[in-house]
Amino acid sequence: MSQFIDIAALDDIPRQGARLVKTQSGCIAVFRTADDQVFAIDDRCPHKGGPLSEGIVHGTAVTCPLHAAVFDLNTGQSTDDWHVKTYAVRVDGGRVMLDAAFLARRSAA
Amino acid sequence: MKQKLVVIGAGMASGRMLEHLFDNGGDFDVTLFNAEPRGNYNRLMLSPVLSGEKTYDQIVTHDADWYASHGVDCRFGEPVVRIDRTKRIVYSNAGGVPYDALVIATGSAPFIVPVPGKDLPGVCAYRDLEDTNKMIAASGPGAKAVVIGGGLLGLEAAAGMTARGAEVTVIHLMGHLMERQLDPAAGYLLQRDLESRGIRIHCKGATKAILGKDRVEAVLLDDGTVYPADLVCMAVGIRPEVRLANDAHLDVGRGITVDDQLRTSDLAIFALGECIEHDKQLFGLVAPLYDQARVLAETLLGREAAFKPVQTATKLKVTGVDLFSAGDFADGPGREDIVFRDPGRGVYKRLILEGERLLGAVMYGDTADGSWFFDLIKQGRDVTDLRETLIFGPAFQGGASANPLAAVAALPPEAEICGCNGVCKGKIVTAIEGGATTLDAVRSLTKASASCGTCTGLVEQVMALTLGDGFTANANPPMCKCTDHTHEDVRRLIKSMGLKSIPAVMQDLGWKTVGGCASCRPALNYYLISDWPTDYVDDRQSRFVNERNHANIQKDGTYSVVPRMWGGVTNPAELRAIADAADKYNVPMIKVTGGQRIDLLGVRKEDLPAIWLDFNAAGMVSGHAYAKGLRTVKTCVGTEFCRFGTQDSTGLGIKLEKLLWGSWTPAKVKLGVSGCPRNCAEATCKDIGVVCVDSGYEISVAGAAGMDVRETEFLYKATSEAEVMEVIAAFTQLYRENARYLHRIYKWVAKVGLEWCRAQMDDPANRRALYDRFMLSQSIYQTDPWAELAVTPADWAPIADLTLRAAE
Ligand SMILES: Cc1cc2nc3c(=O)[nH]c(=O)nc-3n(C[C@H](O)[C@H](O)[C@H](O)COP(=O)(O)OP(=O)(O)OC[C@H]3O[C@@H](n4cnc5c(N)ncnc54)[C@H](O)[C@@H]3O)c2cc1C
Ligand code: SF4
Ligand code: SF4
Ligand code: FES
Numbered sequence: 031m032s033q034f035i036d037i038a039a040l041d042d043i044p045r046q047g048a049r050l051v052k053t054q055s056g057c058i059a060v061f062r063t064a065d066d067q068v069f070a071i072d073d074r075c076p077h078k079g080g081p082l083s084e085g086i087v088h089g090t091a092v093t094c095p096l097h098a099a100v101f102d103l104n105t106g107q108s109t110d111d112w113h114v115k116t117y118a119v120r121v122d123g124g125r126v127m128l129d130a131a132f133l134a135r136r137s138a139a
Numbered sequence: 140m141k142q143k144l145v146v147i148g149a150g151m152a153s154g155r156m157l158e159h160l161f162d163n164g165g166d167f168d169v170t171l172f173n174a175e176p177r178g179n180y181n182r183l184m185l186s187p188v189l190s191g192e193k194t195y196d197q198i199v200t201h202d203a204d205w206y207a208s209h210g211v212d213c214r215f216g217e218p219v220v221r222i223d224r225t226k227r228i229v230y231s232n233a234g235g236v237p238y239d240a241l242v243i244a245t246g247s248a249p250f251i252v253p254v255p256g257k258d259l260p261g262v263c264a265y266r267d268l269e270d271t272n273k274m275i276a277a278s279g280p281g282a283k284a285v286v287i288g289g290g291l292l293g294l295e296a297a298a299g300m301t302a303r304g305a306e307v308t309v310i311h312l313m314g315h316l317m318e319r320q321l322d323p324a325a326g327y328l329l330q331r332d333l334e335s336r337g338i339r340i341h342c343k344g345a346t347k348a349i350l351g352k353d354r355v356e357a358v359l360l361d362d363g364t365v366y367p368a369d370l371v372c373m374a375v376g377i378r379p380e381v382r383l384a385n386d387a388h389l390d391v392g393r394g395i396t397v398d399d400q401l402r403t404s405d406l407a408i409f410a411l412g413e414c415i416e417h418d419k420q421l422f423g424l425v426a427p428l429y430d431q432a433r434v435l436a437e438t439l440l441g442r443e444a445a446f447k448p449v450q451t452a453t454k455l456k457v458t459g460v461d462l463f464s465a466g467d468f469a470d471g472p473g474r475e476d477i478v479f480r481d482p483g484r485g486v487y488k489r490l491i492l493e494g495e496r497l498l499g500a501v502m503y504g505d506t507a508d509g510s511w512f513f514d515l516i517k518q519g520r521d522v523t524d525l526r527e528t529l530i531f532g533p534a535f536q537g538g539a540s541a542n543p544l545a546a547v548a549a550l551p552p553e554a555e556i557c558g559c560n561g562v563c564k565g566k567i568v569t570a571i572e573g574g575a576t577t578l579d580a581v582r583s584l585t586k587a588s589a590s591c592g593t594c595t596g597l598v599e600q601v602m603a604l605t606l607g608d609g610f611t612a613n614a615n616p617p618m619c620k621c622t623d624h625t626h627e628d629v630r631r632l633i634k635s636m637g638l639k640s641i642p643a644v645m646q647d648l649g650w651k652t653v654g655g656c657a658s659c660r661p662a663l664n665y666y667l668i669s670d671w672p673t674d675y676v677d678d679r680q681s682r683f684v685n686e687r688n689h690a691n692i693q694k695d696g697t698y699s700v701v702p703r704m705w706g707g708v709t710n711p712a713e714l715r716a717i718a719d720a721a722d723k724y725n726v727p728m729i730k731v732t733g734g735q736r737i738d739l740l741g742v743r744k745e746d747l748p749a750i751w752l753d754f755n756a757a758g759m760v761s762g763h764a765y766a767k768g769l770r771t772v773k774t775c776v777g778t779e780f781c782r783f784g785t786q787d788s789t790g791l792g793i794k795l796e797k798l799l800w801g802s803w804t805p806a807k808v809k810l811g812v813s814g815c816p817r818n819c820a821e822a823t824c825k826d827i828g829v830v831c832v833d834s835g836y837e838i839s840v841a842g843a844a845g846m847d848v849r850e851t852e853f854l855y856k857a858t859s860e861a862e863v864m865e866v867i868a869a870f871t872q873l874y875r876e877n878a879r880y881l882h883r884i885y886k887w888v889a890k891v892g893l894e895w896c897r898a899q900m901d902d903p904a905n906r907r908a909l910y911d912r913f914m915l916s917q918s919i920y921q922t923d924p925w926a927e928l929a930v931t932p933a934d935w936a937p938i939a940d941l942t943l944r945a946a947e
Pocket of ligand 2: 775776777778781782783784785788813814815816817818819820
């Protein structure tokens with residue numbers, strides 16, 4: 031079941047940039063594209079742990095700042111076949127809402 | 140007995156129809172009604188009348204003699220008000236005229252936007268001579284006019300009134316001009332051309348009201364913009380003029396419904412022109428109307444004929460604007476584009492293919508081949524074998540060959556290869572035969588492909604043809620997968636086209652991706668900063684992480700912080716501040732760098748603003764240890780302390796660092812200043828080195844001590860510190876303006892040649908100009924980024940912390 035919680039104002043995230051949400055099991059990077067779409071994926075690059083939130087955002091993709099793997103923000107899939115987890119996120123009246131259902135799963139586990 | 144033919148409307152379509160009828164021996168008693176108080180004239184040519192290039196008399200197509208010789212009873216200025224189908228009589232206010240056959244050719248009526256003020260005096264449409272004369276009267280020098288609608292008619296109206304001296308604004312609802320005929324790229328070029336003629340264009344503008352008391356005074360838009368106006372011309376579209384047909388209960392859809400013989404639902408009544416609807420299609424251009432005219436004449440003569448709509452092509456009749464569009468050019472699945480751009484000449488050509496057929500063509504700037512493409516579209520011919528060279532038009536289609544090289548081979552020597560510089564094939568061949576075997580050599584000898592670079596491929600083909608096996612293609616690859624242009628081409632184009640933003644570059648240079656990639660965006664950001672220091676605003680989001688965060692990211696995600704130490708000189712207060720900061724932020728490692736300063740490694744991102752504030756408070760600024768910009772100026776102690784010193788190398792180094800810091804460059808820049816040829820500052824393996832001697836200062840450049848190691852080479856001998864500063868700033872600017880992104884100075888110098896750099900420095904006027912441009916840029920960019928960014932510490936921390944949040 032999805033459970034959207036308000037995490038920030040859309041304008042707190044720069045266009046073509048990202049901000050972090052801290053969770054018990056690592057950081058989630060919340061991205062905003064040039065045309066105001068938002069995406070949320072795990073911040074940690076599976077290659078060598080590069081912080082994806084610090085990558086350059088182009089279209090709906092981000093390039094890892096350490097070794098330039100390119101991740102599709104929609105799917106979390108990279109061109110080098112790594113994968114990061116994606117989270118449901120949406121914008122509601124200028125607020126960014128993140129689906130926190132994963133918290134329940136994690137604490138239940 | 141002669142048949143009685145009555146025609147309603149003396150317009151483009153009916154005029155042509157009557158010609159056919161009489162030319163083919165038709166024997167009719169014709170009565171011709173027209174609402175306008177005149178006979179047939181060429182409506183298309185109203186625009187040249189408006190602009191003053193033609194007079195009304197010159198555009199009349201049928202004069203009184205013509206009507207008289209064919210026995211036409213002219214009822215001009217006499218609108219038909221009613222058709223009595225049962226009695227077969229048409230009525231004007233002057234009475235009735237009986238018919239055996241009736242032709243309705245009432246054209247269309249301009250659409251008037253239903254906004255307040257639409258009926259004020261001074262508001263007109265653009266359809267007939269009356270409208271044209273109103274605009275002519277209102278558009279003397281100093282007058283202000285607003286045209287609503289940026290389609291074909293609106294733009295011709297705007298250009299015409301501008302030609303007469305009026306100040307014209309065009310308000311267009313859509314995102315680009317003539318969106319029905321042009322794609323966005325061509326619409327953009329058109330807008331630029333019109334703006335350069337002084338026409339103001341407001342796209343995405345919705346008209347809210349026309350303001351004025353007794354006559355128009357201004358136009359108000361939804362967004363609140365107000366444009367003063369003495370005249371408002373509405374050119375937002377047309378509607379088939381179907382009122383008579385409706386009243387007579389003929390079948391009417393959007394237009395009067397007709398069959399292939401142009402017959403309406405009444406056997407005795409025909410219709411043609413813009414007032415009809417054929418096969419669900421309406422018509423707004425004359426070409427299909429002329430076909431209708433022919434078919435209707437045949438039908439009336441009792442011969443077999445059927446109307447089949449053909450593709451139409453559009454040209455805008457504005458003197459000096461070359462624009463052509465034909466067929467279908469919307470994006471669609473399975474459709475492919477072939478695009479050719481020559482920004483130097485303002486040329487844009489786009490062909491739209493589906494499978495093996497050409498569907499549409501949009502051309503701007505050079506429309507000479509328009510009719511050839513239009514033919515291919517109409518024929519629906521298989522163009523697979525022409526494909527490679529199709530965009531170059533018929534001149535390239537030498538015989539059956541589809542090999543682009545053969546097409547180039549087939550070109551005559553006088554064929555132009557480089558449009559920007561007007562270089563023909565023969566000249567290039569001569570240069571190659573004279574020994575120019577590389578693209579650069581051909582470029583510098585002939586100037587071919589030296590401006591916008593779009594013809595580079597062609598030049599290479601000429602080279603391949605002339606040199607045969609001796610030719611190896613230029614190894615200069617495109618900038619990245621987003622574009623076919625090389626870095627060099629992009630830099631040239633940014634300047635020559637005056638492109639001042641990343642979206643403008645991507646649009647005008649035809650980027651193939653939406654927002655670029657991590658490779659081109661930082662490069663473009665740098666080029667724009669360097670070329671337009673006062674216009675362009677740095678785009679942080681197009682920078683790599685280190686430059687965006689003004690600190691070097693380490694492999695564990697922490698950062699290193701390096702404050703500037705001018706010339707490698709420090710003092711107890713600075714050292715104390717560094718020690719305090721290291722304690723306060725639990726810095727795991729403090730290291731002395733090779734550039735004579737101190738690095739604090741392992742700082743957490745959220746602590747960066749606080750540590751910067753602390754350093755700022757101690758008088759220290761960012762050392763730009765992360766930047767493609769000035770890094771360090773390494774110095775020795777020079778005359779101040781060393782017994783061998785010939786000049787104050789420490790002092791000069793500090794001055795140089797204070798001059799250059801904060802500047803962005805294609806790649807990092809490191810300097811060294813040594814007080815004597817013993818060279819303790821290792822100046823001769825730096826990007827720029829100064830070695831002091833008794834007689835002055837020897838400046839050398841292009842050293843390296845990284846993956847490549849090389850010694851600097853002599854650039855300039857200066858006799859004063861001031862001269863050193865000017866030369867080094869000027870040289871840095873030369874590098875900033877010309878090198879490709881990520882090329883260190885030694886790589887760039889290897890490309891352009893040290894000789895050329897020296898010549899630039901040896902010319903005092905040129906050197907001064909470079910220096911001035913450098914200082915202009917410094918006036919904007921020489922600021923401490925730490926001070927700017929430290930004021931918003933919240934931006935550096937996570938936006939939300941869910942670690943304590945339990946599931947509900
Ligand atoms: C300024 C301008 C520039 C243009 N440029 C181009 C161009 O470059 N290329 C192109 O292909 N097309 C162009 N067009 C469009 C082209 O002119 C029209 O497609 C064409 O004129 C339509 O011909 P028509 O005979 O159907 O109608 P019209 O030429 O409009 O003729 C209709 C006539 O019927 C008369 N009428 C209407 N109702 C009645 C009535 N009840 N009783 C009697 N008479 C009546 C009208 O007064 C009018 O004279 C342009 C149009 C304009 C206005
Ligand atoms: S370079 Fe010359 S002046 Fe400088 S420290 Fe060495 S010996 Fe002394
Ligand atoms: S030399 Fe290599 S390992 Fe050492 S700091 Fe430079 S890049 Fe890193
Ligand atoms: S850490 Fe992301 S590509 Fe290496």
